Amino acid sequence: MKQRIGFIILLCVLCGGILGIPAWVEKPAEVLELPEGPRSFDQSLQVRVLLGEQVETMLLSHYLAGVVGAELPEDFPMEAKKAQAVAARTFVLRQAGEGKHSQADVCADSSCCQAWTGEMKPLAVQAVEETDGLVLIYHDELIEATYFSCSGGKTEAAAAVWGSEIPYLQAVDSPGEEQAPRFSEVIELSAESFAARLQTLRPEIELTGAAPDWFGMITYTEGNGIDTIDIGEQQFRGTELRSLFGLRSTNIRFSVTEDTITISTQGYGHRVGLSQYGAKAMAEQGSGFEEILSHYYRDAKIKRLFLSEEA
Numbered sequence: 001m002k003q004r005i006g007f008i009i010l011l012c013v014l015c016g017g018i019l020g021i022p023a024w025v026e027k028p029a030e031v032l033e034l035p036e037g038p039r040s041f042d043q044s045l046q047v048r049v050l051l052g053e054q055v056e057t058m059l060l061s062h063y064l065a066g067v068v069g070a071e072l073p074e075d076f077p078m079e080a081k082k083a084q085a086v087a088a089r090t091f092v093l094r095q096a097g098e099g100k101h102s103q104a105d106v107c108a109d110s111s112c113c114q115a116w117t118g119e120m121k122p123l124a125v126q127a128v129e130e131t132d133g134l135v136l137i138y139h140d141e142l143i144e145a146t147y148f149s150c151s152g153g154k155t156e157a158a159a160a161v162w163g164s165e166i167p168y169l170q171a172v173d174s175p176g177e178e179q180a181p182r183f184s185e186v187i188e189l190s191a192e193s194f195a196a197r198l199q200t201l202r203p204e205i206e207l208t209g210a211a212p213d214w215f216g217m218i219t220y221t222e223g224n225g226i227d228t229i230d231i232g233e234q235q236f237r238g239t240e241l242r243s244l245f246g247l248r249s250t251n252i253r254f255s256v257t258e259d260t261i262t263i264s265t266q267g268y269g270h271r272v273g274l275s276q277y278g279a280k281a282m283a284e285q286g287s288g289f290e291e292i293l294s295h296y297y298r299d300a301k302i303k304r305l306f307l308s309e310e311a
C-alpha cells in the first residue's frame with residue numbers, strides 16, 4: 001500500500017523501530033523488532049512534487065534519485081552520493097511536515113527546496129537504494145538538513161547566517177574543496193559603481209575622500225565569513241553584501257585602491273550544513289557516508305525509518 005507522505009512522517013519518527021544503525025551510532029536502549037510490512041521505506045511513500053506549475057505524485061525513491069542526480073555530478077563518489085541521499089530524504093520529510101507549499105510536499109527549485117531531474121541516473125538510484133529509509137535525527141526530530149556546493153574551507157554556523165542557533169549546524173572545517181569549479185571568484189568594481197550600489201541599500205551613506213578610507217572595522221564569523229563591516233560610517237552584514245553584489249558566499253575579502261574595489265570570495269552557497277564538494281573530498285579520502293554526515297551535522301544521529309502495519 002502506498003501512503004501519502006505528510007501525515008505519516010511524524011508517526012514514523014515517534015513509533016518507528018530502529019534498525020540497521022551503523023556501528024558508530026550510539027545504540028538505542030531498546031532495539032525493536034521489525035514488524036511485518038513493506039520492505040522498502042522509500043518505495044512505500046508517495047511525495048507530491050511541484051514541477052513548475054504542475055504537481056506530480058511519485059514514489060519517494062523516484063523523487064530522491066532525481067534529487068541526487070540533479071544535485072551532484074555523476075562522477076562523484078558513491079559515499080558522497082549516499083550522504084546526499086540521506087540529507088535529501090531528511091529534508092523532504094521535514095519539509096512535508098512543515099507545509100511550505102499548499103498543494104505539494106516539496107518543489108524542484110533549488111533556491112526554495114531541492115533541485116530535481118526526471119532523468120534516473122544509475123548511481124543516484126543506487127545511492128538511494130543503499131540508504132533506504134535512513135534519516136538524520138536530533139533529539140527525536142528530523143534535522144534541518146541544509147546543504148550547499150562548497151564552503152571555501154570552513155562551513156558556517158546557522159546562527160551566523162540565519163540568526164538562530166541550531167546545535168547540529170555549527171562551523172566545521174571542510175578541507176579538499178579546491179577542485180570545486182566555483183571554489184573562488186574575484187570581481188572588480190570601480191569605486192564609483194561600488195559606492196552607487198551601497199547607496200541603494202543605505203541612501204544616507206557618506207563616501208567622501210579616497211576609497212581606502214571608506215573602510216573601517218570588520219568582524220568575522222567562525223566560518224571565516226564577514227559578519228559585519230563598517231563602510232562610510234555605516235555597518236553592513238556580510239549576508240547583506242552577498243545579496244547586494246550577487247556574491248557567491250559571505251567569505252569575502254576586499255582589496256581597495258583609489259579607483260578600484262576588488263572583491264574576492266571563496267565558497268559557493270550559504271555554507272551551512274553539508275558541503276557537497278567537502279563530502280566528495282572526504283569520500284575520496286576513504287570516509288563512508290555516516291562519517292561524512294556526522295562531520296557536517298554535529299551530534300545528529302542516523303536512524304532508519306520504516307512503516308508499520310498500523311501506519
Ligand SMILES: [Zn+2]
Nearest residue numbers: 106107112113
Ligand atoms: Zn519549495
